[in-house]
Amino acid sequence: xxSKTKAAQLARHWRYxxxxxxxxxxxxxxxxLAGRFNNSAYDLMSERSQVSWQPQSVVVGxxxxxxxQSGGPEARRxxxxxxLEDLRAAEPKAVALDIxxxxxxxxxxxxxxxxxxxxxxxxxxxxxxxxxxxxWEDPLPRFAPSDPRRLGHVEWATDRLDAVTRQIPxxxxxxxxxxxxxxxxxxxxxxxxxxxxxxDSSDIFVGNLTIPAPKGVPGRPLLIRYLRDxxxxxxxxxxxxxxxxxxxxxxxxxxxxQTAARDRLQNPYGETLSGVEAHAQAFETLAHGxxxxxxxxxxxxxxxxxxxxxxGLIFALLSGWQxxxxxxxxxxxxxYLLPVFLFHQGIxxxxxxxxxxxxxxxxxxxxxxxxxxxxxxxxxxxERSRYQQAIHWAAHEMRTPLTAIQGSSEIMSRxxxxxxxxxxxxxxxxxxxxxxxxxxxxxxDVERLADGQMELKREPFEAADLVETCLKRVTPLAERxxxxxxxxxxxxxxxxxxxELMAYAFYNLLTNAVKYSPPHTHVRVYGxxxxxxxxxxxxxxxxxxxxxxxxxxxxxxxxxxRAEASGEVGTGIGLSIVEQIVTHHGGRIExxxxxxxxxxxxxxxxxxxxx
Ligand code: ADP
Numbered sequence: 351x352x353s354k355t356k357a358a359q360l361a362r363h364w365r366y367x368x369x370x371x372x373x374x375x376x377x378x379x380x381x382x383l384a385g386r387f388n389n390s391a392y393d394l395m396s397e398r399s400q401v402s403w404q405p406q407s408v409v410v411g412x413x414x415x416x417x418x419q420s421g422g423p424e425a426r427r428x429x430x431x432x433x434l435e436d437l438r439a440a441e442p443k444a445v446a447l448d449i450x451x452x453x454x455x456x457x458x459x460x461x462x463x464x465x466x467x468x469x470x471x472x473x474x475x476x477x478x479x480x481x482x483x484x485x486w487e488d489p490l491p492r493f494a495p496s497d498p499r500r501l502g503h504v505e506w507a508t509d510r511l512d513a514v515t516r517q518i519p520x521x522x523x524x525x526x527x528x529x530x531x532x533x534x535x536x537x538x539x540x541x542x543x544x545x546x547x548x549x550d551s552s553d554i555f556v557g558n559l560t561i562p563a564p565k566g567v568p569g570r571p572l573l574i575r576y577l578r579d580x581x582x583x584x585x586x587x588x589x590x591x592x593x594x595x596x597x598x599x600x601x602x603x604x605x606x607x608q609t610a611a612r613d614r615l616q617n618p619y620g621e622t623l624s625g626v627e628a629h630a631q632a633f634e635t636l637a638h639g640x641x642x643x644x645x646x647x648x649x650x651x652x653x654x655x656x657x658x659x660x661x662g663l664i665f666a667l668l669s670g671w672q673x674x675x676x677x678x679x680x681x682x683x684x685x686y687l688l689p690v691f692l693f694h695q696g697i698x699x700x701x702x703x704x705x706x707x708x709x710x711x712x713x714x715x716x717x718x719x720x721x722x723x724x725x726x727x728x729x730x731x732x733e734r735s736r737y738q739q740a741i742h743w744a745a746h747e748m749r750t751p752l753t754a755i756q757g758s759s760e761i762m763s764r765x766x767x768x769x770x771x772x773x774x775x776x777x778x779x780x781x782x783x784x785x786x787x788x789x790x791x792x793x794x795d796v797e798r799l800a801d802g803q804m805e806l807k808r809e810p811f812e813a814a815d816l817v818e819t820c821l822k823r824v825t826p827l828a829e830r831x832x833x834x835x836x837x838x839x840x841x842x843x844x845x846x847x848x849x850e851l852m853a854y855a856f857y858n859l860l861t862n863a864v865k866y867s868p869p870h871t872h873v874r875v876y877g878x879x880x881x882x883x884x885x886x887x888x889x890x891x892x893x894x895x896x897x898x899x900x901x902x903x904x905x906x907x908x909x910x911x912r913a914e915a916s917g918e919v920g921t922g923i924g925l926s927i928v929e930q931i932v933t934h935h936g937g938r939i940e941x942x943x944x945x946x947x948x949x950x951x952x953x954x955x956x957x958x959x960x961x
Contacts, residue, residue, distance in 0.1 A: 363666075366718055370662035373714035374655065377706035384702040385511050391701035392516065393618035395693045400578040400619075406540075406637045407630045408592075408599045409583040410437065411606030412449075416586050427451075427460035429586060433603060434467035436589035440596040444473035446536040446633075448504055448604030448626040451476075451489040465492050473539045477504045477532055480524045500539065502532030506615065506628055507571055515615040518632045519569025520554065520561070531572075533633035534561075540600045540637075561636060562643045573642040573698065574628070575635045576617045581627065600637075602630040645692065645699040653699075654707040657684045661708060665715035669723075677712050684708035736906075737797075743907055744793045747921060751782035751789070758782075795854075795927060806934055807848040813884055813957060814841045816853055817875060824860040831869045835860075841877030843884045843957035847935045855928040859888045859951045862925070865918045867892030867948070884957035891948040900943055904929045912945070 412429055420429050430449065437445060455461045468474060476494060478501045479487045488494060488501065495501060506518040520531050530538075530545055534556070538545045543557035554561040554570070563570035583606060584592045604626025608614070613625030623631075635641070657680065664676050685705035692699040758775040761767070767775070821835060828835045845852065863873045871891040878885040895903065899910040909922040932939055932953055943949035 362722070366666060366715070367662065369714050369718050370658060370711050373710040374658040374707055377654070377658070377710045378651075378703060380702065380706055384700070384706075387702040388700050389509060389512055389514065389516075391689060392698060393514070393620075395690060396576070396618045399693065401575050401638070401640065402578045403634075403638050403640075405577060405579075405581045405630075405634055406599060407536075407581055407633050408442070408596050408601050409581055409606065409624075409627050409630050410586055410589060410596070410601050410603045411583050411624070411626065412604070413585045414607045414609065417607055417609075419587065427455045427457070427464045430603075431460070431464040431467040433586040433589060434464075434471050436586070437596065437601060437603070438471060440589060440593040441598070442473075442596050442601040443598050444475065444536055444540040445471050445601045445603055446475040446477075446502065446532050446539075446629065448477050448532065448602060448629060450479055450487060450504070451493045452487050454490060461490075461492065468493055475500050475502050475532060475535045475539055477502060478529060479504055480522050484524055486524050486527060486529070499544075500535065501529060502535035503529045504532050504625065504629065505569075506625070506632075507569060508615065513616060514618055515574070515628060516618055517571040517573050518628070520563050520572050521570045531629075531632065533629050533636055536600050536602070536629075536633055537636045556636075559636070559639050561639075562641055564643075572632060572635065573644075574617075574632050575638075575640065575642060576619065576631050577634055580623075581630045581634065583627065600630075600633060602626050602633070604629075640696070642693075642696050642698050645697050650700045650703050653688070654704045657704050658707045658711040661711035662715050665712075665719045669719065673716070673719075677716070681705075681708050681712060739907065740793060740797060743921065743923065744789060747789045748786060751785045754782045755779050755786075789921075806851070808846055809849065810844045810846050810958075811849040811852075813843045813845050813877065813879075813886065816845075816849065816856060817841045817877065817886065820853055820857045820860055821875065823857060824864060827861060828864050828873065831864060831867070833864055833867055833869065834872045835864075836872070836874055838874045838876045839878065841879070841884075841886065843879040843959040845884065845935075845955055845957045847955075848931075851931045852935065855931045856886065856888075856953065858924045858928050859953070862951070863888050863890035863892065863949070865920065866890065866913055866916060871948075879957060879959040882956055882959060884955045884959070885952050886955070887950055887952040889948065889950040894945040894947050894949050895943040896945050900941060903941070904939075 410433060412426070412433070416429060417423060417425075426449065430447075434445070451464070468476075474495065476489050478489070480503060481487050503519075503522045505522055506515050508515045518531055518533070520534055522529050522531075534545060534554070537559075538556050541557050541559075546555040547553075548555070552563065552565045554563045561572070563572065582592075582595060584595065586603075589596065604624065606624045606626060613628075614622055615625060615628050616622055617628075617631075660680055661677060664673050664680065668676060685701075685708060688704060689699050689701050755778075758779050762772060762775055817837065821837065825835060860873070860875075867873065867890045873891075874887075874889045876885070876887040876889065878887075893912050893916055895910055895912065899912070902908045903910070903925050905922075906926045907922040909920055913920060929939055932955070935955060937953060937955035940952040940954060941949065
């Protein structure tokens, strides 16, 4: 019995663990949703912890006004040449150009002037782009820097889900040629230090600066920490007026005109900016050296798993307000404290995975425990009402024999009775007290069977023996009603089980057949053993039952109107015990019956039948 409860407990634990694990799996299955939520959480945290350091760069833009005054986009080359000439006087630390000069102009003199301006600009970084065809789009050879390390690519990584630019690839490879980002090259030129990588490190080094750039991730992306007070933007027309602002800074020179700029980006704060500004922002992040890095996938997985386990444990070990308070703290930790704390430490931790694990697993665990407690309560309720019913039945049944015993004993003590009468009364006391003890025994058996306390013995016994014993026991009853009892076919087979209980069950069927049959009828017993299956039938020619009655006869305390009218006293409990015994042995009971014609009860059991 103890092992049975233990097994049930273990099964419950496994079901609970499986449910919490299922919730965890669902939380990790929300990939698409996760992307969007993680982006939003990132944007929110970026905005809350905006950086505001002193910019080291200036954006010099070819804006609308410049195009208006200088002849439109057609005049790009002379505009650029003029800007470079003006910049030289302002003495910037370096100039990074964000306009790719890959076609010759229709005016060769413009190209010549620009070429001269480029050659005369110290610390110049030229842009290149990776075409969708997978080739590099470089400046014309006349504009290209003599040192190929002065070429920087102008790619950025725009999120495919919401088109926000949160990162740029630091490294791009096309046609087996690797190029660094324009901003990184500009930093290297400004610092006068080369860009260095090491085979045993995933970082990139520029002088003293260490830039985390995981090798395994394509493009080795850098998360841009956008400056709150934007980097100063100066029109190319106003360079001369802003010499002080430009001096000693790194200039990013490109188009800021809304109409002409092909590249307009959106940052996490929801602001729109030109591509050249984005490169300057990436440069600021690099120059300041305050980096954000993504937490590794396995770390996210392990932390979320721990959170799920924690939620499961809370509801497994605690209940009531304590569980909810502790779970509330866990939810706060997983969906707020953990990501915010790590963000401040420079680690971007996936938001949705741990939060979803915490919420889903908490809901799953709480719901499971809630349902379990409710089920327990319902079971206790039904057990209580069943027990009450049984008590009522016992009290009711005991009243009749008790009254008889009481009455008889009173008569015996009060009057001097003739010997024959005295014997009759003492016989009655004897038989009624036996009946009392039977009622108590039945009551206890019902309780113990319902509780699962009744241990079934597992011993082999011959079915023929069982039938014979029961027939012998029931014969006096049958004879009293002049009912003939015959064994119609030989019973074969060895049954494994509790002989006592099986005898109780079969005897019950026999006594019912006698009880509910009129005198001078015939009760037949059949045995049929086939393929390890034994069928024991008791067929009578009694009052029978209709379809509706048949459905209820295994219910406790149920008696048919027909049976009550027949004058037979019964308890309505015998068949419910018979059914329990037979099913506990892995068997079943089949019944056929017809009102007024008789019934046939068959016990179907597994048995060993020798060939
Ligand atoms: P009891 O016989 O003590 O009332 P049982 O649980 O053995 O209780 O049987 C339940 C009811 O099923 C009986 O009261 C009777 O109405 C019906 N029943 C059982 N056996 C037969 C039978 N052989 N013929 C007709 N009715 C029967």
